[in-house]
Amino acid sequence: xxxxxxxxxxxxxxxxxxxxxxxxxxxxxxxxxxxxxxxxxxxxxxxxxxxxxxxxxxxxxxxxxxxxxxxxxxxxxxxxxxxxxxxxxxxxxxxxxxxxxxxxxxxxxxxxxxxxxxxxxxxxxxxxxxxxxxxxxxxxxxxxxxxxxxxxxxxxxxxxxxxxxxxxxxxxxxxxxxxxxxxxxxxxxxxxxxxxxxxxxxxxxxxxxxxxxxxxxxxxxxxxxxxxxxxxxxxxxxxxxxxxxxxxxxxxxxxxxxxxxxxxxxxxxxx
Amino acid sequence: xxxxxxxxxxxxxxxxxxxxxxxxxxxxxxxxxxxxxxxxxxxxxxxxxxxxxxxxxxxxxxxxxxxxxxxxxxxxxxxxxxxxxxxxxxxxxxxxxxxxxxxxxxxxxxxxxxxxxxxxxxxxxxxxxxxxxxxxxxxxxxxxxxxxxxxxxxxxxxxxxxxxxxxxxxxxxxxxxxxxxxxxxxxxxxxxxxxxxxxxxxxxxxxxxxxxxxxxxxxxxxxxxxxxxxxxxxxxxxxxxxxxxxxxxxxxxxxxxxxxxxxxxxxxxxxxxxxxxxxx
Numbered sequence: 001x002x003x004x005x006x007x008x009x010x011x012x013x014x015x016x017x018x019x020x021x022x023x024x025x026x027x028x029x030x031x032x033x034x035x036x037x038x039x040x041x042x043x044x045x046x047x048x049x050x051x052x053x054x055x056x057x058x059x060x061x062x063x064x065x066x067x068x069x070x071x072x073x074x075x076x077x078x079x080x081x082x083x084x085x086x087x088x089x090x091x092x093x094x095x096x097x098x099x100x101x102x103x104x105x106x107x108x109x110x111x112x113x114x115x116x117x118x119x120x121x122x123x124x125x126x127x128x129x130x131x132x133x134x135x136x137x138x139x140x141x142x143x144x145x146x147x148x149x150x151x152x153x154x155x156x157x158x159x160x161x162x163x164x165x166x167x168x169x170x171x172x173x174x175x176x177x178x179x180x181x182x183x184x185x186x187x188x189x190x191x192x193x194x195x196x197x198x199x200x201x202x203x204x205x206x207x208x209x210x211x212x213x214x215x216x217x218x219x220x221x222x223x224x225x226x227x228x229x230x231x232x233x234x235x236x237x238x239x240x241x242x243x244x245x246x247x248x249x250x251x252x253x254x255x256x257x258x259x260x261x262x263x264x265x266x267x268x269x270x271x
Numbered sequence: 272x273x274x275x276x277x278x279x280x281x282x283x284x285x286x287x288x289x290x291x292x293x294x295x296x297x298x299x300x301x302x303x304x305x306x307x308x309x310x311x312x313x314x315x316x317x318x319x320x321x322x323x324x325x326x327x328x329x330x331x332x333x334x335x336x337x338x339x340x341x342x343x344x345x346x347x348x349x350x351x352x353x354x355x356x357x358x359x360x361x362x363x364x365x366x367x368x369x370x371x372x373x374x375x376x377x378x379x380x381x382x383x384x385x386x387x388x389x390x391x392x393x394x395x396x397x398x399x400x401x402x403x404x405x406x407x408x409x410x411x412x413x414x415x416x417x418x419x420x421x422x423x424x425x426x427x428x429x430x431x432x433x434x435x436x437x438x439x440x441x442x443x444x445x446x447x448x449x450x451x452x453x454x455x456x457x458x459x460x461x462x463x464x465x466x467x468x469x470x471x472x473x474x475x476x477x478x479x480x481x482x483x484x485x486x487x488x489x490x491x492x493x494x495x496x497x498x499x500x501x502x503x504x505x506x507x508x509x510x511x512x513x514x515x516x517x518x519x520x521x522x523x524x525x526x527x528x529x530x531x532x533x534x535x536x537x538x539x540x541x542x543x544x545x546x547x548x549x550x551x
Contacts, residue, residue, distance in 0.1 A: 017443070041443075041450045111440060133398070134439035143439065174399035174408070174438045175376060178282065185306040 008264060010067045011054060012257030013081070014090065014250075015039065015047050015074030018110030018138060018223050021253040022050035024058045024065060028261040033058035034250050043074035051080060069260030071252050073111075073131075083263060088116055088127050090255030095219040096122035097254045099243040103215040106205055106234070106242070107251070108224035110138040113201075115208035117215065122255075126212040134173040136204030138224050144168075144197040147177040148190060155194050159229030162195030176200075194229065202233035209238075219243040221251035274325050275332045275529055277355065277521025278312050278346065280304060280339030283375025283403060284488055287315035288518040289323050289330070290526055294362075298323030299515055308339040316345065332529045334521040338376075350524050352517050353381055353392050353540050359520030360484040361387025364508040368480040371470050371499065372516075373489035375403040378470055382477040389540040391477045399438040401469030403489050408438050409462045412445045413455055420459050421494030427460025441465075459494065467498035474503075484508040486516040 007026055014021045020039045024032040035053040039046045047070065055062060070081035071090040078084075087107070091114065095105040105116040112131035118124050134140050145152045166188045170176040176197070183193045201224075209218070218240065224230045225248035234242050247254070273292040279285065281304060289298035300318030304311045312335070320327050327345075335343030336355040343349075352372075360367045361383060370381040377396035384390055399405055410417045424430075431453060435441045441462070448458050466489075474483075483505060489495050490513035500507045512519065 041446050111443075133437040139439045170397075172398040172400075172438075174404050175397075178376065181306060 008261060009060070009065045010069065010257045010260040010264065011051065011065045012090070012253040012255065012260060013047055013050055013068065013070045013072075013078065014087070014252035014256060015043055015070060015072040015078060016109050016223065016252070017073060017112070019249075020046040020050040020072070020074070021250050022054035023250055023253040023257050024054050024060065025254070025257040025261065028258050032060070034247070034253070036249070039074065043077035044079060047074065047078035048080065067260045067264040069256040069263070071256040083260060085256055085259050087252050088114060088124055088129075090252045090259060091221050092116050092118040092124050092255065093122040093258050094251030094253070094255030095221055095243075097258060098245055098247055098251060099217060099219045101217045102219040102243065104209060104212070104218040105251075106209055106218060106220050107222040108137060108201070108205055108220070108230065109222040110142075113137050113205045113208060113222070115205065115212045117212040128208045128211045130204070130208065135171045136201050136208075140173040140176065140201055141197060141224070141227075143173040143177040144180050144194070147180040148184065148193065150190065150194070156198070156227035156229035158191045159194035159198045160191075160232055162189070162191040164189075164192050165195035165199055166192045168193075168196045168200045171200075171204075195233070198227075198229045198233040199237070201230065202237050206234070206237055214238065214240075216240065217243055219248070219251075221248050223249055225249055273529055274323070274330045275522055275525035276316060276319060276330050276334075277518040277523070277525060278316055278333060278335050278343045279352065279355065279515070279517035279521060280308055280312055280335065280337040280343060281374050281488065281517070282338055282377070284514070285311040285315050285337075285339070286515050286518040287319040288515050288522045289319040289325065290522045292526075294523065294526055296512070296519070298325065299518075301514070304339065308342040309344055312339070312343040313345070332525040334525045334528075336517050336521040347525075348528070350521055351540070353379065353389055355517045355520030355524065356486050357381055357383045357389045357520065358387050358523050359516035359518070360486055362519060362523055363510065363512055363516060364482060364484045366482045367484040367508065369474060369477070369483045371474055371483065371485050372487040373401075373403060373466070373470060373485070373495070374487040375407075378402050378473060380470070380473040380477045382480070392540060393473055393476045393542055395469070395473060400436045401466050401473070403487075405438045405441065405466055406462065406489065406492070406495075408442050409445060409459065412442050413449075413458070415455075418491075421463070421492035423456050424459035424463045424494035425497060426456040427454075429457050430460030430464055431457050433461040433465040463492075463494045463498040464502070466495065467502045470499060471502050479503065481505060482508055484513075486513050488514050490514060
């Protein structure tokens, strides 16, 4: 039997509305690659680009990877997948990979946000999501940053500097964009307006979280997990610490790679 | 001769109407509201006076309406846009019983009496879906002027079904329709139908009765008039003054007050609690 068969590499790919993330795991443990590309309008092109970038980062060929599991809203659009798994399942599993004591997952992406309650093995017990409207998701902050003419990458750090947050009364992202322009003309500080915008999203996702039951530890995943202002707003309102790491944005892709690994083990045992 | 005015400060445009002592429209003004609401109100009032050849200080009474009505510094009183739209629509089309007002940032359905009094209303001002902003977003993504999209939508032979409600998400949906090679007119046909669908849902809550009058900035859009008429299966009253209906109603309230010598109380309508919000 060839020796490479003992090492099992799986690729997890999370095709989200904002970014497409790909990771390669070896034996469901070692991270060989993790890359992000912008999703854009063609979902299967984005997935193919992310897969190619991950393989190249790991110095591997497609044939070196035993199984590809796709998740995220574009999962059905990727012909290169062996299986597709819902993002709820993947985020729960991926959050436990990053923080083993996770019981609640808050996933805030570009176009949807989810609260997931899971057990000690990362199995989903209950979840709630909002994917009907941009309020409470990353697109809300995109609109606000556009209204304020600040780069999206800077808003989190700016918001942390707020001394007197300006409440944002509009829930709708489009109406909030006009509201923040009015706040600017009234002389409000940029950082105070931004802190208000982050608080608005925090309120909406925490409402989801309360519906599934808040329990320690809470892990933040999704594209907004890199935003320091978001973490601060969530912790202030929850009154507890939130797990976050630079890899939190990859939780869905990690979960897919891990669940792909388990699936492959089952298939091999069966054959 | 006595003159009176109404100034309607909307989220997108500010409008003014000047009436003479007989209630005849003698001047109008319009400009984008922008960030400086006070300046917009002053500008349209002065424009209306200029077109009529009337000095501003000769205008006896001014009523402000619209979301910025408290920021009309020369206004003698304020009246909600609901009451003003009812009053103004009644003046333009006396048989009006139902009003659909689609503005830049909100949509209202108003049921009115034969005298132009508000009987019931409900509105969506929580969410941009079904408002002018939704059309603006579509126009921006398609790289067309807001004034062009209505006519383009009328060329549609097979309007697409727009599945998203959220204005932000619709932008991505339009981009993917374009990527699939769908025709711009069919995308726009779908966009106009989507707004018509949401407006009609709002109208049903107050009850639809002929005649239906279309007011607000979006009433200038021929595609929207067509989509609403098709969905309601009835004629829709609309004319070039439709965008000024709120300001016209405010000016008529001004005239009543001047004629009475005192300020008769104007009952502020209450939104039917069971009807509140058109939200998501």
